[in-house]
Amino acid sequence: MPDDRPTAPELLDAVTEFLADELQPALDGRLAFHTRVAVNALRIARRELELGPALDATRRDGLPRLLDVPADSAPLRDLDVELARRVRAGGLDARRPELIDYLRATLRIQLDIAHPGYARDTTTEEAPDR
Amino acid sequence: MAAPDAQRLATALGPVLGAGLTIEGLTRVSGGASRETWLFDAVAGDGTRHGLVLRRDPGGHGGQSDRATEYALLEATANAGVAVPRPRLLLTTADGLGTGFVMERIEGETIPRRILRDAEYEAARPQLARQCGAIAAAIHATDTASLPHLPTLDAAAQIAQWRGVLDLVGEPRPALELGLRWLDERVPPAPTPARLVHGDFRNGNLVVGPDGVRAALDWELAHLGDPVEDLGWLCVRSWRFGVDERVVGGFGDLDELLAGYTSAGGVAPTPELVHYWMVFGTVKWGVITILQAHAHLSGTVRSVELATLGRRVVEMEWDTLDAIEGRW
Numbered sequence: 001m002p003d004d005r006p007t008a009p010e011l012l013d014a015v016t017e018f019l020a021d022e023l024q025p026a027l028d029g030r031l032a033f034h035t036r037v038a039v040n041a042l043r044i045a046r047r048e049l050e051l052g053p054a055l056d057a058t059r060r061d062g063l064p065r066l067l068d069v070p071a072d073s074a075p076l077r078d079l080d081v082e083l084a085r086r087v088r089a090g091g092l093d094a095r096r097p098e099l100i101d102y103l104r105a106t107l108r109i110q111l112d113i114a115h116p117g118y119a120r121d122t123t124t125e126e127a128p129d130r
Numbered sequence: 131m132a133a134p135d136a137q138r139l140a141t142a143l144g145p146v147l148g149a150g151l152t153i154e155g156l157t158r159v160s161g162g163a164s165r166e167t168w169l170f171d172a173v174a175g176d177g178t179r180h181g182l183v184l185r186r187d188p189g190g191h192g193g194q195s196d197r198a199t200e201y202a203l204l205e206a207t208a209n210a211g212v213a214v215p216r217p218r219l220l221l222t223t224a225d226g227l228g229t230g231f232v233m234e235r236i237e238g239e240t241i242p243r244r245i246l247r248d249a250e251y252e253a254a255r256p257q258l259a260r261q262c263g264a265i266a267a268a269i270h271a272t273d274t275a276s277l278p279h280l281p282t283l284d285a286a287a288q289i290a291q292w293r294g295v296l297d298l299v300g301e302p303r304p305a306l307e308l309g310l311r312w313l314d315e316r317v318p319p320a321p322t323p324a325r326l327v328h329g330d331f332r333n334g335n336l337v338v339g340p341d342g343v344r345a346a347l348d349w350e351l352a353h354l355g356d357p358v359e360d361l362g363w364l365c366v367r368s369w370r371f372g373v374d375e376r377v378v379g380g381f382g383d384l385d386e387l388l389a390g391y392t393s394a395g396g397v398a399p400t401p402e403l404v405h406y407w408m409v410f411g412t413v414k415w416g417v418i419t420i421l422q423a424h425a426h427l428s429g430t431v432r433s434v435e436l437a438t439l440g441r442r443v444v445e446m447e448w449d450t451l452d453a454i455e456g457r458w
Contacts, residue, residue: 029157029158029159030158030159034434034435037434037435037438038434040438041434041437041438044438044441077302080302080304081302083302083304084296084302084303084304084307085302087304087307087308087311088293088307088310088311090311099304099308100308100451100455103304103305103308103447103451104448104451107305107444107447107448107451110444111444111445111448113441114441114442114444114445115441115442115444115445118445118448119448
């Protein structure tokens, strides 16, 4: 990522602060609601800049193993499509625990991006997320 | 989106409420990402004030027949004693106001976070699950012969529909696929006869006052099918709006819901069947969020709200794994 200041995350922070702290309190009804939604969208984008690399690393590691294909054999997106296809066809039924572990690992990061705290205390024998 | 023309609204309502109406306070409200809802008062010459709601489609989307069906459905359920707003006027092309209808406005709160947190509803909250059960029982008891034509949608038909949606949109969602497989392997027998199912009976589509639930809104997903679908949907985690420990809408327990349901004549479902329809609802809502985001991405309806909904699918995927792994 380039080093120009403000960086992309810093620009997102600036717009988020403006919308949340200045614009939204001046609005009501639909516009206030949509401004709150917009703030949330920017926060998701901001967190993805931070956590996206970890998510992709988990996918790069897990998808080829689940699908029995060589690492880096295809774009991650294509491997996701193949995984969805095989799950639907029942081709991964015999490896269900491994599949569930992989899905939980990726969903946990996706939730940390989209909705921090959502995954809390629904899994047993694990420390809370945050 | 331009506001509806007040003069045209007054003219269209003339045959229903009398001539010489004045339209006051036209306000668009949020909620309903794909539909327009306008609140207004129609004031008669003698000062009589009618609180009304206009439900209208954005130009070019949805057909007149959909709105006509919803209108007829509200009429039939209102006549059957279900707590719904009574419809007043179905718009026609001649009215020049788009497609939609006008219904009575039932005063109260629909915003879930306020219903779950505001002091005004503190006394009502412990009653809500039981009241929802009673309303659901009334919906499911509606004589289907009195209804407009509705599609019959059992679990198997809907599972096939959603797989089609995922293919159409082209979004690979392995966790949803796993949920769909789980549902497919456990499809319950279709009830005979099929009952009226509201299809979106949840916190957010209820009008609540300090006295409790006053009406069920948003009937656009109504169909014929398994009544337990409505009970499971009401328990989906998203509709608890952060109050996760209260399974029913964030305000009550399943026992209360079922007590209200059976005391109003509903047949008590097995816990397994309610669980099935909770998982079903969770997967369904996941598919809907993908579809909503697609409406934005494809340019059909550009909206920051629809766009952001697309990122919520991972919540339903997480909940689906929890549910099919026995963590609910």
